[in-house]
Amino acid sequence: MDKNIYQYILRYSKRQQIVVTLMAVASFPFLYAFYELPKRIVNNAIQAKNTAFPVEVLGVELTQIDFLFVLCGLFLLLVLINQAFKYAINVYRGLTGERMLRRLRYDLYWRVLRFPQPTFRKLSQGEIIQMINAEVEPLGGFIGDAFSVPAFQGGTLLVIFGFVVYQNVWLAAAAVMFYPLQFYIIPKLQRRVNAYGKERVRLARGLSNRIGETVSGVQEVHVHNAARLELATFSRRLGAIFEVRFRIYLWKFVIKFINNTVNHLGPFFFYSIGGYLVIQGRLELGTLVAVIAANKDLAAPWKELLSYYQMREDARIKYEQVIEQFDVPEMMEPALQLDEPETVEPLKGAFAASSLRLEDETGHVLVEGASFRIEPGQHVAIVGAGGSGKDHLALMLARLVGVSGGSLTLDGKKLADLPEPLTGRRMAYVGPVSHLVSAPLRDNLYYGLKHRPLIDAVYEAEGLKSFERHLREAEASGNSTDDPDADWVDYEAAGVDGAEALTGRAIEVLSMVDMENDVYQFGLRGTIDPEAEPDTAARILEARGAFLRRLDDAEIASLVEVFDPERYNDNATVAENLLFGLPVGRTFAPDRLAENPYVLEVLEIAKLDETMLEAGRHVASTMVELFADLAPGHEFFERYSFIGHEELPEYQAMLSRIGREGVASLRPEERTRLLALPFRLIPARHRLDAIDDGFKQRLLEARRIFADDLPPEYEGAVARFDRDHYNAAASLQDNILFGKAAYGPARGAERISRAIAEVVDRLDLREAVMAVGLGFHVGIAGGRLSSVQRQKLAIARSVLKRPDVLVLNEATATLDGGSQGRAMERILAELEGRTVIWSLHRASLARSFDRVLVMAGGAVVEQGAYEELDREGSTLRELVEAE
Amino acid sequence: MPGGREVAVSLKEEVDLLRNIPLFSKVDPSKLKLLAFASERLTFAPGQELFRQGDSGDAAYIVIAGEAEVLVDAPGGPVAVARVGKNDLVGEIAILCDVPRTATVKALSNVVTLAISKDLFFQMVSEYPQFAIEVMRELAERLDRTTGQLREAVSAKARS
Known part of the structure; x- marks a missing residue:
């Protein structure tokens, strides 16, 4: 990689840099005119010096007023032209910078993929992330500015300076007389800042390395009660960073101080020398006004140039410090990694x-x-x-x-x-x-079969446009133009002819490592989109039918309480009984039912609102009785209580107020809190006597009203229990079960899963369930799998590709x-x-x-x-x- | 009839029941309520085992309804040594001293129990001294009884 950031910039964006420089140059005549015009307006149009009205402009005779307005119109036009140039240049250099940043990150990432293994013992994950992510970020901005800023701002400075010189050499000399001083002092100060800048980069890397280590070693921190030590070392590091950053501020602002002071010396000379000259009659007032305006504008580009200089130094250091780390000896040749061989012959030799x-x-x-x-x-x-x-x-x-x-x-x-x-x-x-990637199990299993895109993804209309745009940009930044959404799976390599056969083969291979049951369980717990997989959904419904017939067996029937629209389900929560379905999204989430206006309306119509409130009071008073004298943070709160420890006193207060003044004394938000409690009750489990037959009857009525009057905007917010339809919000197992596992029967869960397995096997569904199980997301680095499962999966992955x-x-x-x-x-x-x-x-x-x-x-x-x-x-x- | 319904015992009834068990008779009712609330009610069909001799124990059971027999493995097969019914506590030995189940308990009729998990039991013991004392007293009484029986057996043997 190029050792110097300018080499890198020129190698990949020479054309853009030339274009942006040319744009800057093209803008200068307009800029000059923009400074020239005010002088004309003041001297010729307003003060009518050396001008006899009416004047003839392009064959048209103009009075003094007309002339003034024409000139002002021209001025307005120039304002627009100058701003348009600025806008175009800014956008273009932004584009250039972003593309270069993208290229740089891509190059660095690819280098990581080609590092020889031992590199990773010296370079930590945290450092690499910090470098590719954070450190190169400001480089993008700088790359866009690399040539355009000196060209544009330097040019602007020269134009304005030229203008001032043309007006009065002495004034011009006065305006820039301290520039050489700045030129001399600033780099000296800047060098100090640079040294601190280097130090800051180094410290920031150490910090992210430390954070990475803490995250991966957090177990040890807990095991050895090392939090205090960790905090102390972290604090020390932050302290060091603070120190360096603060020093950078100090010097940066010293530089700023000097710059600003020097810049304000200009007006001092203008007012004094210029004023003197005007009084003496050796200078026109219009000229002085224009020069003062120009000088004010002189400060802006000069400031920009100085800050460009600072940024350039910063970027240079960052670039060098990053490149140094990524320039590793014995890195794999790019061609060896990516060049597609003509044929991939089997390895037959010894x-x-x-x-x-x-x-x-x-x-x-x-x-x-x-x-x-x-x-x-x-x-x-x-x-x-x-x-x-x-x-x-x-x-x-x-x-x-x-x-x-x-x-x-x-x-x-x-x-x-x-x-x-x-x-x-x-x-x-x-x-x-x-190692596993954070993706579904299937993607991990097929990871060894994805070497290049084989079947293009199909895009239409908007999708196609955005894909093509993406492709063009990738090309412009020298990035990979392969489509990650294409089908990369090499079915032939796995010895199968397509996706379906590969699923079958994958299951076969998983059986070799004794993982088929795990995947079956993932499948039962998994959900599917019945629209996308109508066959599986239909077959699961078939299994539901078969399972419901199994309920003729009294022993199995005692394990499940089936969903029945006409009956209250004692093993489901009050919320589930009301919705008679599962919430989709947050609208009818259990903890929000008590505040949902539609739910409240339904409860009122069904005359259940006061009953529910009474049930809530009952639950609250039981909780207060049971848990009031437990220590805060006691595990019983987490496991059994409906109310957290810190909330208990509030409920206690509510209850005693109800005792004294009745429920009418509750504030609306207190009503909501009390009302929220019974929604979580499961009669068969909680046995709190809060739900009697009258309650159940009225709740069934409320269930009916809820379903019948459901406003159209809530239509998608509930996935209703319907015997004849697949429930997309429920797992496969719950879809087969179509009911709730009963609380009470000993070893119920085990017996239910045996009964389900029988049905699944009789209908030859096991493979379909496992196919759903392949969609199980393994979590970050496979964290949702046990280490044994991860290992089995890795072996299966290697066997699947038939090496x-x-x-x-x-x-x-x-x-x-x-x-x-x-x-x-x-x-x-x-x-x-x-x-x-x-x-x-x-x-x-x-x-x-x-x-x-x-x-x-x-x-x-x-x-x-x-x-x-x-x-x-x-x-x-x-x-x-x-x- | 789906499970769990026919035995819809309320928390209050469970507390009354617990108070009839000697081990819990002197424990504060509010603690018993917590114990009942935090415990799972489990039902066993006739012939189903509550637990099996030699398994590791994770819960003790209070019989709320029904009858079960206690079986001990013998060379000739399991031998019924006792019957347990309403208000009896079974399976507490294994959770108290971490030994495998010392007998098998098998339901003779539909048996309804309150299963007190090991965690919960120890939580109660460590949390409420009064509860711990009652457990100690109960165990000491049993020890006294067993010692008495042993003494009788020994002296009977000496006489013969």
Whole structure:
């Protein structure tokens, strides 16, 4: 990358910079005219010096008044022209700057993708984010200004100065007499500011690094009660930043002080010298007025130039400091990463390592003198104690770390020279801890199949226009023009013919790692859009029908209370009973029902409002009775109480006022609070006696009114329970159940899910449910999955792309013993005839492999078939016995 | 009839019930109400096990209605050693001293229980000394009874 920001600017935006400079130059004649005109207005039109009226302009005779107005009209025109130039130049330089910023960020990000692995041990995530995100941001602004500001403002300055010189040389000299002083002092002061600026950048990076570390290590902070220490160190860092920033302010304002003072010396001379000359009659008043006006305008560009100078220094430092970090030796060549090969041939050759050696940055030897051959199609286990170098060997074979010495070839070619499009498609690697992207499970699973856009997305009308605009801009900034919304999935690579078949295959692969049940559960908990997936919705409805028939069995019937429009559901909340559906959006959210005017109206019509208020009073008084003497923050509040500890006294006050003066004494907001409580009641669970049969009858009436009179604008705010329709707001499981799990029956949830599973299997729905489960969002870095699930998913992802070479590095260590063995056998069977290299955490697992490499102290000490090596006194035997 | 309805016992009734159990008889009614409110009411069908010998215990059960038998594994299969019914407390040993269930309890009829989770039980013990004392007293009485039975058994053996 260019070491100097100007080189970078010229390389990528030379044309734009020339255009913007030309625009500036083109504006100068108008600018000059703009300063010249007032003089004419005062001297010729108003004072009528050297002018005899009527005058002839372009063949038209004008009186003095006409002449004045013509000149003023001209003046107005010039104002417009000058502002139009300014506007055009500003927009254009903004565009240029933004494009360059986009390019710079893209370049830096791409560099991150090409960094050799060890770089990330020196450069933290926080620092990289800080640099790409925050530090380069002001550079965009500067790049737009880089040439246009000196050209435009410098030119403006010269024009105005030229104008003043033309009027009176002495005045002109007086106006700029202190400029040389500024020229001398300012850079000296600026150098100080620059030094602090550098320091500030460094400190800010450290800060974001620290924040990143805290976020990822927050568990340790809690475990060791280290919050106080963390706060102290953070405060120290903030203090250092404060100091530096404050110093920058100090010097910046010193510079500003000097500039402003000097600038105001100009008028001093104008008034004194100019006034003297006018009184003496050696200068016309109009000229002095124009010069004073011009001088005022002289200050603006001069100021702009000085601040440009400051900004330039700032930008230069930032650019250099960022580039320095991103200029990493041994970075991957761009072509090796992105150039699409003509064909991607299967990797058929053998791995050959001779005297392979790996050192870390400090020169510490991790692997030494490893020589071996791995034939294509062989299943090879690498075993060894911790620190034996087996994991480093696996990393080298997966090409994730470069070798420090010796040679490592695949099919006779140096492994490091193979292009990534080849290795990334024909090889796979799973380490002990795998990373997932924050996306649905399916996208994570297909991640290894997306190398290039294969089927273009279809756009229409507005969408097409915006896509094309996006494309043009991407091109103008030298960014990727690939469409992330295209279909990138390489179905052929997975051995299937399309999306549907791939779902089936994905489920098959997930079963290999014992994850099918997890995905099934995700599916049951998931929701679908019935419009987008009418087939699944129809089949779930079928399952609902089948499940409802299962309720003929009294045992199952006791587990569920089905939704019945004519009956009150004791296992649902009062809110659910009223809506007889689920809220969509916030309109009818449970906590907002008591303030919703429509709900209040319905309650009133159904004569339920006072009853509800009474129920609310009952709930409140029970809560006060039960929880009043518990300590604040007691976990019972969180788990059982309807009212938080801090609110209890308020309710207590309300209750005693009702006791004295009746409910009429409640203020409207108190009514709302009391009314909100019973909406959460579930009679079968809470057993508070607040809901009797009369209440239920009236609530059923309210339910009817609510549905019948629902205003059209609330139509989409409730997803109603309807036996014949899929409910888009409910999960698949709740759609099948079409009711509430009953409180009471022991192990009810377990028995319900068994009954559902029976129905699902009888209707052959399991795969459809799992397909929905593939849409489960895994959360940030897969945070919504357990570490075992993440690991299983990572293995499945690598198997799905059918690699010729699969390298696993203690990939199953977190799995429990049973599924570990099963998963290994299934993966080995699946990859029969393909190369598998597996660094194992337990040596005894190596029995299932064709060959074993035994490592100790960074060297391969034994290699051969398991049976050959498993003999008295061998390292392998020792390892197995030590388990 | 969907579950849970036929036994719509109210909180108040549960509190009355709890007060009839010796262990809780001297505990302040408002605490019993909290205990009842925070506990889940679970029903068991005839033949269903409340818990099984050897499992780890997570709750104690107060029988509100119905009858269940207590079975102990013996070489020849499970042997019924006792019956429990309304107002009886079962399963408290496993949650008090963290041992596996010492017996199996199986419902003979429809059994309605109040399940007091281990967490809740300990919360109550640590929160309310009065409650803890009652638990201690109950346990001490049981120990005294068992010791008495042992003494009788030993002296009977000595006589024979």
